[in-house]
Amino acid sequence: AQSVAQPEDQVNVAEGNPLTVKCTYSVSGNPYLFWYVQYPNRGLQFLLKYITGDNLVKGSYGFEAEFNKSQTSFHLKKPSALVSDSALYFCAVSPYNPGGKLIFGQGTELSVKP
Amino acid sequence: DAGVIQSPRHEVTEMGQEVTLRCKPISGHDYLFWYRQTMMRGLELLIYFNNNVPIDDSGMPEDRFSAKMPNASFSTLKIQPSEPRDSAVYFCASSPRNLWDTIYFGEGSWLTVV
Numbered sequence: 001a002q003s004v005a006q007p008e009d010q011v012n013v014a015e016g017n018p019l020t021v022k023c024t025y026s027v028s029g030n031p032y033l034f035w036y037v038q039y040p041n042r043g044l045q046f047l048l049k050y051i052t053g054d055n056l057v058k059g060s061y062g063f064e065a066e067f068n069k070s071q072t073s074f075h076l077k078k079p080s081a082l083v084s085d086s087a088l089y090f091c092a093v094s095p096y097n098p099g100g101k102l103i104f105g106q107g108t109e110l111s112v113k114p
Numbered sequence: 115d116a117g118v119i120q121s122p123r124h125e126v127t128e129m130g131q132e133v134t135l136r137c138k139p140i141s142g143h144d145y146l147f148w149y150r151q152t153m154m155r156g157l158e159l160l161i162y163f164n165n166n167v168p169i170d171d172s173g174m175p176e177d178r179f180s181a182k183m184p185n186a187s188f189s190t191l192k193i194q195p196s197e198p199r200d201s202a203v204y205f206c207a208s209s210p211r212n213l214w215d216t217i218y219f220g221e222g223s224w225l226t227v228v
Contacts, residue, residue, distance in 0.1 A: 042222075044217075105156075
C-alpha cells in the first residue's frame with residue numbers, strides 16, 4: 001500500500017535561514033511526488049511536483065525539492081526563509097499507474113520567526 | 115480564470131439536519147475530488163469522479179454521506195443526518211486529465227454541527 005510520512009509536526013526557522021521540511025514515501029513502482037501549501041483559512045495550493053527527470057525540482061516562491069530514490073525521500077527546501085512562508089505544508093504521493101490516487105501526508109506546520 | 119468554487123464557505127447547523135455542500139470545478143477538468151480535513155485525521159479523500167462518474171467512494175465514512183455529479187460543472191456532497199463529528203473543512207478539488215496531474219483546490223466549506 002502506498003503511504004507518505006512527514007516526520008515533523010512542526011518546523012521552526014528564523015527568517016533568512018535555510019529551511020527543510022521532510023517527506024518520505026512508500027509506493028510500488030515509480031512515484032509521482034508533490035508538495036502543497038495551505039495558508040490559514042485557505043485551500044491547498046500547488047508548490048511543485050516530481051514526475052520524472054532531474055531529481056532537483058524547482059517550484060513556486062523559491063521552493064525546491066530533491067527526489068532521492070534510494071532513501072525514498074522528497075524533502076522540501078528553501079535557501080532563505082521568509083516570515084510569509086509560515087503555513088502548513090503537505091507532501092503527497094501517487095503511484096505511476098492510471099488508477100493511482102494521490103495520498104497526502106499529515107502536514108508539517110512551518111513557523112518562520114523574524 | 116476562475117478556480118474551484120465552493121459554497122457555502124461557512125455553515126453552522128444542528129445535529130440531525132441535512133447539509134449540502136456544492137462545488138463548481140474548473141472548466142475542462144476531468145477529475146473532481148471531495149476531501150475532508152480535520153485536526154485528528156488530517157486530509158482524507160472521500161470520493162472522486164472521472165467525467166462525472168464516481169470512481170472510488172471508499173473514503174466516504176458512512177451511509178449518511180453521499181455525493182453526486184450530475185454534470186461536468188457541478189457536484190454536491192450531502193450529509194443526512196449530520197452529526198457533531200462531521201464538523202470539519204470539506205474541500206472540493208479538480209484536476210485536468212490524470213490522477214497525477216496537479217490538483218486545484220477550492221477554498222473549502224467550513225462545517226460546524228452543533
